[in-house]
Amino acid sequence: MTSELPDLVCVVCGEDLQREAVNLEKGGKGLPLPGDIAMCGACGALLCATPDMGFRVATPEDMEVISPKQRGTLASILRRRGKA
């Protein structure tokens, strides 16, 4: 089966996000929607999905769109990783 998924890679470390990402927004499988926040499971970088199916490093403004619950999820992930 041919996948039409674009290459979803971490812009920070190059990890394949289809395997490693922790999706924090919208919770669905498949393509991220523009504005979705994901965290690279390899390096922990916070990424924001772009309209062209790529990712860029998330900004504080991007983070404001995620819900408090998701922010809590993120915080707990970061704590588990020993980064907070």
Ligand SMILES: [Zn+2]
């Ligand atoms: Zn990464």
